Amino acid sequence: QSALTQPASVSGSPGQSITISCTGTSSDVGGYNYVSWYQQHPGKAPKLMIYDVSNRPSGVSNRFSGSKSGNTASLTISGLQAEDEADYYCSSYASSVSWMFGGGTKLTVL
Amino acid sequence: QVQLVESGGGVVQTGRSLRLSCAASGFTFSSYGMDWVRQVPGKGLQWVAGIWYDGSNKNYADSVRGRFTISRDNSKNTLYLQMNSLRAEDTAVYYCAGDPGWRFDPWGQGTLVTVSS
Numbered sequence: 001q002s003a004l005t006q007p008a009s010v011s012g013s014p015g016q017s018i019t020i021s022c023t024g025t026s027s028d029v030g031g032y033n034y035v036s037w038y039q040q041h042p043g044k045a046p047k048l049m050i051y052d053v054s055n056r057p058s059g060v061s062n063r064f065s066g067s068k069s070g071n072t073a074s075l076t077i078s079g080l081q082a083e084d085e086a087d088y089y090c091s092s093y094a095s096s097v098s099w100m101f102g103g104g105t106k107l108t109v110l
Numbered sequence: 111q112v113q114l115v116e117s118g119g120g121v122v123q124t125g126r127s128l129r130l131s132c133a134a135s136g137f138t139f140s141s142y143g144m145d146w147v148r149q150v151p152g153k154g155l156q157w158v159a160g161i162w163y164d165g166s167n168k169n170y171a172d173s174v175r176g177r178f179t180i181s182r183d184n185s186k187n188t189l190y191l192q193m194n195s196l197r198a199e200d201t202a203v204y205y206c207a208g209d210p211g212w213r214f215d216p217w218g219q220g221t222l223v224t225v226s227s
Contacts, residue, residue: 003154034212038155045205046147046155048215057215089155093212098169099145099157 004029004090006102013110017078020105022090023071028100030071034093037066037075040104041086049088050075077107085109112136112216114206119221122196132189132206132218140164140184143209146191148202149220156202159191160209174200196225 005023012018022029022037029035035053038046048057050066053073063078073092077084090102118130132144145160159170159180168180179192189206203222207214 036213038214045217045219046214047217048213051213051215091155091157091214098160098171101147101155101157104154 004092004100004102006088006090006105008103009106009108011108011110012077012080014080014082016080017076018080018107019077020075020088020090020107022073022075022092022102024073024092024094024100025071027096028071028092028094029068029073031095032093033068035066035068035073036091037064038089038091039084039086040089046089080109082109114208114216114218116204116206116218116221119204119223121224121226124196124198124225124227126196127192127194128196128223130191130193130204130206130221130223132191134187134189134208137208137216139187141210143211144180144182144189145207145209145214146180146189147205147207147214147217148200148223149205150202151222158204161189193223196223198225198227201225 033053037050039049040046053068054066065076088105094100113135115133122128146158161168161180177195181190203220205220206218
């Protein structure tokens with residue numbers, strides 16, 4: 001089964017907002033509200049940023065928000081900061097394979 | 111503090127076996143589902159296997175089913191991944207991750223497994 005589809009890269013200037021999309025099917029993203037987002041800095045482990053589509057774990061900045069429409073989930077980062085530059089991965093529960101990840105999106109803060 | 115520490119990675123020949131361990135601390139390990147997620151260097155994340163909090167249910171990605179076995183010892187707060195019949199395509203950084211419910215949190219720092227001929 002193919003990975004969830006994310007753009008390979010996005011960029012934005014400090015203070016701007018960006019949105020990363022994550023497209024799946026009705027068997028994964030569209031079928032469950034179990035979409036999560038992870039931030040990964042180079043050489044580091046992933047870090048949970050959003051879970052259950054739009055919930056933020058304690059300690060994660062409210063500049064990070066998530067949403068879903070149909071088979072596409074989105075991560076929005078507002079007020080971009082230099083430290084937001086990282087790779088971002090979406091994940092969704094998928095009944096046939098348990099868990100799927102997106103291919104990852106490299107965020108560049110210009 | 112909450113911590114997961116993987117160990118057991120290294121270089122292994124094609125067809126051989128390796129067992130990874132993941133020691134948990136700072137949270138109630140026996141209440142968490144646990145998973146293994148791997149990442150080929152420079153590539154994306156791939157879910158490998160998961161186990162319920164009590165070990166009663168296990169699931170595997172198609173690519174490792176029949177070769178890998180996930181297990182846990184709640185008395186030792188430790189998660190394991192027994193990897194048999196290793197292939198070159200199993201080369202990756204292997205992360206253990208807690209699963210408090212439909213998400214992966216926390217994550218360990220990862221251990222690199224290199225399979226070579």
